[in-house]
Every structure is written in C-alpha cells, then in structure tokens.
Amino acid sequence: MAADARADCRRLRALRRRREPAGHGFERRRGSENPQPGARLGRSATDPPATRRHAGAGAAAGHARSGALSVRGRRTGRLSESAPRAAGQASGDHLDQRRRLQHHRRLVDAAVARQRSKRDGVPPGRRGDDVSSLRGGNDNPGAREAFYGEVQDILAAADYLAKLDFVDPKRIYLGGHSTGGTLVLLVAETDPRFRGVFAFGPVADVSGYGEGMLPVALDNEAAIRLRSPVHWTASIRSPVFVFEGDHDANTEDLMLLRKLNQSPQAKYFLIPRATHFTTLAPANELIAKKIIADRGEHSDIGFSEAELSQLLP
Template sequence: MRFLGISLLSFACLGLGSPSAFSQTPTTFREARKNHKTNLFYAPESPPSSTFDLVHYASPLGPMSAYVTPDPSDGKKHPAIIWLVGGLSNSIGANLWEDGEPSNDQTASAYRKAGVIMMFPSLRGGNDNPGHREVCFGEVDDVIAAAESLSKLPYVDPERIYLGGHSTGGTLALLVAGSTDRFRAIISFGPVHTVAGYGQEVLPFDATDTQELVVRAPIACLSEIQSPTVVLEGTENGNIESLELMRKACQNPQVKFHSIPSATHFNILAPFNDLFARKILKDTDPTPELQLTEKEILDTVKLLSPEK
C-alpha cells in the first residue's frame, strides 16, 4: 500500500501514526510539499481572558505582541508594571499565566494577584514580530514603546508605571533605566554587568567589538539612571559577581544594590516580587519609594523556598 508515495513503514519510522489522518488529495511527496501551507508556532498563544488580553503595541519596527491584564472595570486607575522575562527569545507564551514553582517563579504573578496591572511585551525578532533579536540594544526602544502604549490604557495610572525583569530581562531593565526616566521605579533581579559573557555563539554581533558591548552594558549606564532602581541577586549562585562589580562602580544614589543571603538566582523571585507588589500598592506619594530596608530583606529571606 502506498500513500503520497510514502510507505506505511516510513510513516511508522517517522512517528506519524496512521496515514489516514492526512489529506488524500496529493499522490506524491512533491505534490504534498507544493500544496501544503505550514503552520508554525511563532504567534503567541491566546491567554485566558480572565488573566490577560493579547494586544499589540506600536514599536519602532511595527506592531508587536504583548499580554496585558484586562480592565478590572472598577473605574479606577491602577499602578502597572512591565515585566521582562529571562532568556534570549524575545517571545511570550503560555508559561506566563501558569502557576510557577515557589522556588523558581519566573511569571512574576505576585503583581497581578495583588492588583497591579501587568504587561509582558514580546520584543523584536520574538514570536511573529518584525525585526531581529539584537540582544539588549534595539529591545530598549521596544520596551519604551510598550510603556507608552500601556500608559494610554484608561485603567492605568500613567504616572505609576514600573519596570521589572529577571536575568536577561533584568539586564535589559537596567539598560532601559539608563535610557529613559519614563518609569516610576525599576526592579532588576540577577542582571549581568555586560553581555560579553553570553558568548559569541548566542550574540548576533561581533563580540570583539568594544562599542557593540558598551551600548549593551548596564555597568556603562548606571550613572545616567534617573528613576529609583533596585538591583538584587542571591548570594548562592547566578550573577552575584556582576552585582558586586556594578555596586563598586556605581556612585548614583538612585541605584541600590542588594546581595540577598541564602537566596539563589531563582528562588529569590517569588518572595521578593510579593514584597515589591505590596510596596507598589502603597507607593502613592509624589516621590517614589520602593527601596528595601534591612528588616524587609531579612524577613523575606525567611520565606525562600529550597530549589528543587
């Protein structure tokens, strides 16, 4: 028996199951290729309507996807946070509304659960967006554009928009902070001081070009940050050396560094995001106040979950 010119044995070897599930129209492999329109998983998944809306914001390169908390329909203007996830994909997906493990909750769900409006923007080259990944360069402009879009939502207080991120997202958050004073305050978990350590294999530019590295280096922009900024990392692993290098280099009183005892690059997230969410809700005075006290740090360390 033949199907599309391919034997049953071929289907079995490819793990394709029964050929009956496939279109009976083409009779050869070449015809099948010619007639088939592939369906790729680049577009972001549709979120649960009670959790996020899938929207598009106007970036310098064109429309880009984002997840945003829906309108609470209470007639109020709420504080909001743009959250930048770790990794280099520049994409968003279903993991952002799934419950994260307390020992590694990269969803930052504490904010939306507390009533803070959340926005997860995808960036250039991610999902089905225009452009290419630039690793912490053009993405800065995308984040600023996302904030502009977020500020226009009728249920968002445009004067109380925060920026946060973890790992590569934390690195990008610092670069954004050095490029604009648009955000009320910035929270950066586990950033690096330079992307040079990522390695040429993942960097889309010449990693030996000093200028390419400088414009992507948080350590180079610390003196120009104007918004209150909190940088923190666990002492147990991750990018603690980068934090200490930036702490030593920084003389800007707007930027505070915290090495969190007993915490790791991942289990630091859940309890400290919960703390920041509560602080954002109380941060209503004209002067932003998001900095951490020593007591707050020690009390929150007690809530750390062991990594699995």
C-alpha cells in the first residue's frame, strides 16, 4: 500500500506540473516565509503557543451545547470561517458566499462575546487579544511549520473550547477549507476527539504547495510524507467527511484520497457542478442543519450522493 501511495503521489505531482500555473485549489502565489519544521507528525519541536482567550471558539448557531472550530485556507492561520478567495479576482458568486460566511462569523463572535461577558464581566464588543492564531501567524509566538506543529495548535484550541461552561466537550466539530481542509484532515488522523470533521478541498500530497510555503525541500520524501494526509488515513477513528467540487478544484486529490483510504470512518464526496469555492455556502448550510439535529449519544451525521447532487443548480 505504501509503495502504491508513493507511485500515485508521483503521478499526481507530474499532473500538477503539466498544469502549471496551479489551479484554484493550490495557492502557490503565497508568501515565502521559512518556518522551522517540527520533529514528527502530531508533535512539534516547539511547544504550541498559548491559546488566547477566544481561541477561535464559537457555540454552533442554534445549538448552545455544541462547539465549532474551523480553519481557513489563508496563511494567517486564523481559526475562523473560511473566506472564499480565488487567485486574482473573486466572481460575484464568490463575493456572495464570502458575505454569507462573514455574516455567520459575526453571529458566532457575538454569541461568544455575550457568553464571555456573562462569565467574566467583560463588556462585549472588544476583540483585541481574542483573535487566535496558529504558531507564527498574526504575531503569535513560534514559527510556521506548515502542516506539522499546527496540528497541536488546533488541538490546543479544542482543549480550550472543551473547558468552556457552555460547550459539551463531546460535541465539538472541526472544519476547514483548502489549506485548512488539509490541516483538519491531518488533525483527524492524529486525534479522534472531534464528533465530526469536515474537510473541504484538501490535498492528498502537500508537495504541490511548493517550497515557498513548505519548510522542507520537495525532494525530502520523508518530510513531505509526514505532512501529506493520503499516507495516514488508517489512523482516522472518528467521523470524517471530505468534500470537493468536480471541476476547477482539487478533484484529483479527492479521488486519490478515496482510492487509498484505509478507514471506514472517512467518507469522500464530489459535489456535482461545483468548484473549489462554490461547494462552501450550500454544503455548510447542509452541515449546519445536520449538526443541529445531531443529538444522540453518538453522531449519526451522514450524507448521500442524492442530497449533495441537489446543492447546486
């Protein structure tokens, strides 16, 4: 299986090189910071930075006893709602999705601010230090490690969220898009604590991001393998749902993840007529409804090809 995975990853890399410049899913145009790598997947050479008071945590709208963490694909590493952003210009559809997601984020932030105000006597409305980051982002301590120590940062934020008196620690969900989708998939492969993990548009093999984002050489097979979720699906022990559009997206990556999947807990879905970005708004609405209805001792969230085929006209 390992040899097959390496061969498939090499074919995927060759396909990407033929298609350069990169498609929507790979954001090669990002900056070129050089973070220091950690020691191994799920463990860092440096301790996770202290999570700040907010820790990117929010009560899921309409469900006061749930918690939600989401990871955006942008390199700031903020634990917040994904903001759809195409390379260059965003279309009208993308702008509409972005406004809806920003509106949702404001609702979540307001709910957290009200709860914090009641608990600590702090007037709501002040953000300041309440913006959390992954290591090395938004002036947070540490250096970016690119899909390595950041796994521990997300788990640290989840630890904080689980201690809030209005959150049931057994009902915490995790989601991410694009780069964030890759990261939350690695988190799911490291720790089974989340009731559900939703990864939008992750990559199977991280070498496509290029050395501008990765702190290791692309020919360092061991380091690339540690950061690439396709090699660790056997470690998934909690419900994981991976979504991607069927065009202008990381479609080949989803197909490779599905082909080499080794966990019955992981499900992979191609959304018809959707791109890397247009999956977000309708799929998030569907996920939110299922989270609100997910009230049993164990999660019963599931998706059918039929309902996903109806998300976009």
